[in-house]
Amino acid sequence: MAKKTLFTRRQTLFFWLSTFASLSLLTSKNAFNPRQIDPLSRKFVASGNMSIGKRALIKGLSYGAAVNKNSLSSNPQLAASIDKECVIIVPEWELKWDFLRPTSTSFDFRPADWLAEFARTHGLLFRGHTLVWHEALPTWFVKTINSHNARQLLLEHITTVVKHYAGNIHSWDVVNEAINLQDGRSDGLRKTPWLQFIGRDYIEIAFCIAAEADPKAMLVYNDYGLEYDTPEHEAKRKAVLNLLKNLKSKGTPIHALGIQSHLSGDETRFNSDKFQKFLSEIASLDLKILITEIDVKDKNLPVDIKVRDRIVAATYEDYLSVVLNEPAVIAVLTWGLSDRYTWLSEYQPRRDGARVRPLPLDANFKRKLAWNAIARAFDNAPQR
Template identity: 65%
Template structure:
């Protein structure tokens, strides 16, 4: 609470939005409400999320307050220890409904867009659109956050790889931008030279990863064009 007050008050009136709570849902941890086992949950109980949002609103009344979550865009499981996309979406909706019913000052759901270029077949446009509509029905806005495309399992040929990465961006954004409640898209970095995936999703062939709109020399890639096309083709806000 003190941390939220100190930081949010210092920047009050200057910030567009705050990521107040991040990745609090994890159905495979076995709790009835679907929350992730964490120090916050252990020490404060499930109401820690409401406490964080109320504290943030008091400290910065004008900023949008965001709940940010991962593993929402896909079907099945990305790894054996991750929940299915459907289970994750259901648990997040349950959380959002509970927060709204209690008058929690939450404005936005942030949907992390860490895409995997080799697993785009798990993108189900119909189910994702339905989920976005359910979120919008709760009178919440939506942000696409942390958007990038892992290419560590794509072919080594750069032209082929860049085309597949661009396709992943465009396919995903073409779905989510159909929902009018989606108000913003944030990539997880701009240039390949600064991507976190250089450490966390390295290629076995040793080649640099290329997950972002700009290459390491800050040149626009096919991904940049794909993102621009998705914006151009999206319904007007």
């Protein structure tokens, strides 16, 4: 879809939304700007009843979602929905350090193993998230790590975890969110304990360790804040691209970039041409691309569900229609499947107290316009 046409049509809705949405929302400090919505004439009609996962598979793609053991094991409706809609799942928390490492000398794989077994039983692929991150670290970590033991600690953790799932994993987010331009380094690297105690080569080291532990696993660098046409996102795209070029030049066994894509329904600054160029540059490095954590934040959108759901759906479809045109993109995972279980309820709540609605299924596991939008994007994607 041409960007100029899209925004011209969005602007025509200004007066319509002024009458449809409540005046309090339109005049509040965080007022929704109606120029960012797609035309209301878009119907978001998805043909047939086929699941998103099957639509993706037809095009040579994979669709899935993040899940956690507690929700999945306690709610049969969620389990049934995951089984119906997905072909791949990723643990939301269970493979992060603070879940896996109760002490510096022990591992607890039981929650993650439960999820891996669910995937195996239901014929789903299983992703790993994440081996190296600056957050979700156990309390003992800060007290223990130093320049003398950091490299060994990294080696032990990655080797143990990756070998534990070797042969049963689709891909690993080996390093997560290593770029943070606000930290002021010329290379853009985030100041983390790994950087402090090992040095900038910790990223290369992590990928090499993972490759040795499981030579068949797809190894991914995963990051956020890459989607929009803003100076911040543009600078981060450049930093991530430079990081990947550097790793490839050294022969590092890295196979893909993961783009989180936590999108905002009230954000208009998406430049399809610039983002497509970025995706092409990643592909030119002989890397695959996964959309690893997509959802659409609706905290600043009107409370009216009909309006809100349409904006969220448009955000999904407009973004994925660009992303899926890049042949290097092989998978899309939403960060959750149902609005009943989303991290945004806690971390990005609405000020009016209304339930957030960022995902394909509502809190009662019914398909929403967002589901239709994702289904349409897969239906219209070129064949892999």
